[in-house]
Amino acid sequence: MTTAITKVNGQPVADEPRFDPVALAEAEAIRNRAAAEADARRIEAEGKAEAEKIKAQEEAERLRLTNERNRLKLEKDQASHDTFIAEQKRRKEAAETAAEKARKAAEETEVKEAAREAEKRRSQNTWKWGARGIYAVGLIVAAPVQFMHFWDPMRPFLVAAPGLLEGLALVLAFGATWAVAHRRDVAPYRVGIMLGAIIAAAINLHGGMSDPAIGFNAGLIGAIGSLGGPIVLMAYEHGIAQKADGIPSWRERRAADRKAKEEAAERTRAKQEKADAETRAAKHKAEQQLRADVEQTRKDEDRRKHHKDVWEVAEALRSARGSQYVTEQIWGDAWYRVTGSKVVGVRPEMEAESRAAQARMKAISEMPVLGDSLQVGSQKAPGAKKAPGTPDGRRFNGGTPPLRRAGDALPYCDAAKKQAALEQADTVAANKTI
Numbered sequence: 001m002t003t004a005i006t007k008v009n010g011q012p013v014a015d016e017p018r019f020d021p022v023a024l025a026e027a028e029a030i031r032n033r034a035a036a037e038a039d040a041r042r043i044e045a046e047g048k049a050e051a052e053k054i055k056a057q058e059e060a061e062r063l064r065l066t067n068e069r070n071r072l073k074l075e076k077d078q079a080s081h082d083t084f085i086a087e088q089k090r091r092k093e094a095a096e097t098a099a100e101k102a103r104k105a106a107e108e109t110e111v112k113e114a115a116r117e118a119e120k121r122r123s124q125n126t127w128k129w130g131a132r133g134i135y136a137v138g139l140i141v142a143a144p145v146q147f148m149h150f151w152d153p154m155r156p157f158l159v160a161a162p163g164l165l166e167g168l169a170l171v172l173a174f175g176a177t178w179a180v181a182h183r184r185d186v187a188p189y190r191v192g193i194m195l196g197a198i199i200a201a202a203i204n205l206h207g208g209m210s211d212p213a214i215g216f217n218a219g220l221i222g223a224i225g226s227l228g229g230p231i232v233l234m235a236y237e238h239g240i241a242q243k244a245d246g247i248p249s250w251r252e253r254r255a256a257d258r259k260a261k262e263e264a265a266e267r268t269r270a271k272q273e274k275a276d277a278e279t280r281a282a283k284h285k286a287e288q289q290l291r292a293d294v295e296q297t298r299k300d301e302d303r304r305k306h307h308k309d310v311w312e313v314a315e316a317l318r319s320a321r322g323s324q325y326v327t328e329q330i331w332g333d334a335w336y337r338v339t340g341s342k343v344v345g346v347r348p349e350m351e352a353e354s355r356a357a358q359a360r361m362k363a364i365s366e367m368p369v370l371g372d373s374l375q376v377g378s379q380k381a382p383g384a385k386k387a388p389g390t391p392d393g394r395r396f397n398g399g400t401p402p403l404r405r406a407g408d409a410l411p412y413c414d415a416a417k418k419q420a421a422l423e424q425a426d427t428v429a430a431n432k433t434i
Helices: 021-150 156-181 187-210 216-245 250-306 308-321 328-339 348-365 372-378 414-433
Strands: none
Touching: 021 156, 021 187, 021 216, 156 187, 156 216, 187 216, 250 308, 308 328, 348 414
C-alpha cells in the first residue's frame, strides 16, 4: 500500500514522487512484518489460552474422575462396613439365640431332672410305706392267730410267743436296713428274716389245721401274713441295697447289653469296611503294577528296536546300578552319553537341521514382502531422518541430483547378509549334488 501526495501548503506538487520507493517498500515490509508478528503473537496467545483451557478442562476432568473414584471407594467402604456391621449383628443375634436355646434347654433339662427326682422320691416313699403297711397288715392278721394258738391258762407265759416270732422277723428287717445304710453284708439278716417268717407261717398254718376254734381259713391267712410282710419288706430293702451299691437293675443291664451288641456290630462293620477297603486298594495297586509292567515292556521293546546304540548303553547302566528296569533317569543318562544331547530324542543331525531351519526362518521373517523397492530398502540399515522443513538440496541447483560419493549409500543389514550367505551355500550344495 502506497500514499500519493498532491499538494504541499496549498500548492500543487510535481508529478514525480518526492519519496524513495525502496524506503516505502521497506516500510511496507516492516508494517507487514509487524502485522505478521502481531498475528503470530495473537495466534500464540490464542493457542496458549486454548491450551490453558484444554489443560483446565483436563484437570477438571481428572479431578472429577478422582472425586468419582473416591466417592465409589467411599461407597464401597461404607457398603463393606455396613456388611461387616450386619454380619456382626447377625453373629451376635445367632449367639444370643444359641445361648437362649441352650439356657432354655438347660432349664428344661433341670425341670425334667427335678421332675424325675421328684418322681423317684415319690415312688420310693410310696414303695417304702407300702412295704411297711403290708408288713403291719400281715402282723395284724398273723398275731391274733398265734395268740389263740399259744393261749394256755396253765402256761400264761406262752402269750409272749407271738411277739417273739413276729418280732424276730421285724428286728432282723431293721438290722437289714442298718446293714444297707452302713454298707455291710445284708445276706445274714435276710436269711434270719426268712427263717423267722417261715416258722411263724408254719405255726399259724398248724394252728388253723389242728384247732377248730381257729379254723383253717384263719390259719392259712395268718401264714400268708407271716410270710408276705417280711418278703415285701425284704424286697424293698434289697432294692435300696442295690441302689446304694451301684448294682444296675435288670432294665439297665438289658439296655447295656443292647448297647454293647450295637457297638460290637458297629466295630464288626467298621472292621469289614476296612478289610474291604484294603482289599480294593490292594487290587487297585496290583492293577496299576500290571499296567506299569505292560507299559515298561512296551517302552523297552520300542527303544530296543529304534535306538539300538542307546539301548546297549542303557542296559549297561541298568545292570551297573542294579535296577530292575531301564528307568527314565537311566535312559536320559544313556542318551546323553551316546548323542551328547540332554534332551531325550534329539540327535546332533536333528539339532543341526533345526538350527539351519531356524536361521532361514529368522532371515525370511525379517524381510518385507510388499514390493521390490521395499525389499531393497529393507536390506539397508535405517539412516538418520531429516528434520521437518529441511530442503532436499536440489531446490536451488536447477533440479540436478547431488553428486554420489563413496560411503554415501547405506550398507546392507546383517539379516540380508546372512540370507545371501545361506542362499549361496544352498546353491553350492545343489551344484555339488548335481
